[in-house]
Amino acid sequence: MDRRKEPPRLPEGGFAAWNRDRLALARRGADECGDVWQLEPGVYVAATAGPCETVLCRAQDFLKVPSPLFPPLKRSSGAPTPEERAHAHAARMRGLRPHAVAARIGEIAPGTARFADQWPTGQDVEILPPVRQALAEVGVRYVFSEDAPTLLPFAPQLFLAREVLVQPSRWVWPRWVPTPARRFRTRQQVAFTDALRSVILRRRSSGRLGDDVLGQMLQPSARYGLLPEEAILDSLPGITVATFETPSRAAGWILLDLARYPQAADRVAAEAAVLPADPAATTSSHLDSLRYTQALVREVLRLHPPSWLLTRRATRRTQLAGYTIDAGSTVLVCPYTSHRDAREYSEPDRFQPERWLDDSGSSAKPGVFLSFGTGPHGCEGAALAMAVLTLLTAQTARCYHVSEPPGTEPGYRLTTFGGLATDGLRLRATLRS
Template identity: 75%
Template sequence: MGRRNEPPRLADGGFAVWSRDRLACARRGAAECGDVWQLEPGVYVASAAAPCEAVLRRARDFPKASAPLFPPLRRPGGALTPEERSFAHTARMRGLRAQAVAARTGRIAPRTARFADQWPDDEDVEVLPRVRHALAEIGVHYLFSEDAPLLLPPAAQLFLAREALVRPSRWVWPRWVPTPARRFRTRQQVAFTDALRPVVHRRRSSGLLGDDLLGQMLQPSPHHGLLPEEAVLDTLPGITVATFETPTRAAGWILLHLARHPEAADRVAAEAGSLPADPAATTGAHLGGLRYTQALVSEVLRLYPPSWLLTRQVARETQLAEYTLDAGSTVLVCPYTAQRDPREYAEPDRFRPERWLQDGDTPSGGGVFLSFGTGPHGCEGTALAMTMLTLLTAQTARRHRLSEPPGPRPSHQVTTLEGLATVGLRLRATARG
């Protein structure tokens, strides 16, 4: 260390300051130190668009830590080969690409309408548990169709296992230590796999593979044949939780903004009037017509990206911006500051959905947008998440006006430990006339 071209370090910074208010520290580092700065020796923060995108796209120089939340279970056959992992990725993307999601819009929409219909009027309601349940139903049904009722309970337990693993702890244990949280994760992963295995057997033996994501993974490839059963079973626990865990954090921020910006909510409600009375009749064309709603969702995700901080390692000595980083260093990629950079967005701290529209109607690219990541490790479920969030926003605003509960008690607390979330968010809904 100590090179002349080393990134600047935040004065009186370090992990102690960082741990007290990570968002404020991130913004201060970007303002005082620039696009790349040093938090601690060997720990750097990429705070602007160009270095953030460079780190995320240069996966060989800045690999993602190989520590999946649900690692493959130990089996006699050993780990999957790189070819099998690549085949599994290709197979699941057949069910997650934008065209596949658009074709299933009518299966997603009814559960977003049900969420809005079941919101009690004139009561202070804790939002996130209700949103999580609704999005879990949507996500699990998208993955497994008619088998969703069987798999929803173990999927909920997988989420609890994730929560236990990411809970703050005074100790950082080596990965091989079987802590109670890791043992709980393994039990729930085994339970989910045990529930899924007979579904895979039944579909393959009957030849009725289904048109959901699981069915896409069971389709034989002309180049690789059938995806091994263990590759299917190892892939799906993480994807299942991902369909509703991060979107729940995003939905909390979106619903809070509907409450705080009633004029924007009214515009969403008016636009949602174009949706069919029967939610099952909703198509990709209807979804495409929700231009302002999509702009509002994008604007909230710009201001409050649920995955506001992404961690990458430095594989070998390399350049980032004008700096040289040592192998073994850590880079924290910060979409939160990159998407509030005045070089990317005018009035970057202002909530203004119209910035995503041209001439008030046509979607616009805007500035850098990293809320779903980018590059080789970008979010595979971006299309599904945007569809879920857009329809949930439209259906909620169509039926209700939201407000924060009156009184001195804050409506929520902001947490940044695993993602950016509105913990304990409480809102009140009043039926639209």
């Protein structure tokens, strides 16, 4: 490689400094080195919108690193083929596209309203566990409809399997090593898929496939025919966890900002007055009317993207932002710093939901808002997540003033490994008069 074309390296950077404070080093790299910088030899960080979008959209040149949380179980029939995976993805998307989500708002709203109804008032509460439980109920019901009661009990164990696996470790074991965490993951995956197999058998034998996400996967395709059962079973454990795990992280930041910006919370509460008393009567028109609430959600996601770092691998020697990237190099895409680029966002560190209400603002620029990724591997559930988070925000602000515990120390632990999260977040809800 011609070293003159390498991205600049941050002085005193490297993995040791990275592991001490990832966010601070990411900011320093973007500020001091620019669009793309070198963390270690062969490891680069795409720090601003242009390079981030390029990497995410050029999927053939920058391959998504295969790290499935729930890899295909070993079976005599083998893993699903690439064609079957493509069919499964297309079938899932029929149930997750914006128009499909809009048609089911009345099913989503009751679950988010239950979270607000059940928040204990007048006391400091660790709020992420009930958020996660509420959003798991919403997500599992969205994917499986009337079969949600059968499958919901498995969701907490699948989530726990994920949490155990993504914890930082001194040792990186080869994937074939059956560590205790991996054995636990496999047990939970097998239990869930066994229960799901019974649901699929009953639906197919009765002919009532359903119109939820599972039902869409059971529908035969004119192009592919009937999707094999194993392709369905292999994809749904991860999808099930994804419906609530990342949104729960985002909800933590949203609730924290409702506490920190009471005027914004008051504006959300006033806007939420349009929501019907019966959450099941909520429609997509009600959701569309929550313009400021949606803007607030997007602003929180801009400042605190739950998936703040995405990993890709260069499949060939290529160019990125004028630099040469060798085949096999790792490229870390950083929405966290991309969203703080003053060339794209005025006063980028300022919490300003109003920026999303301006039609000339950054929301109209492709590739600038990356909290849901972009390109071929953009988040499948982006429309569902936005609907869930908007309703949760509106219903909570309508009911409560939210505040942080008194004191100078934050009521949470900032974590960056496996996502940007407010672990242990404690908040207090007081009824609005």
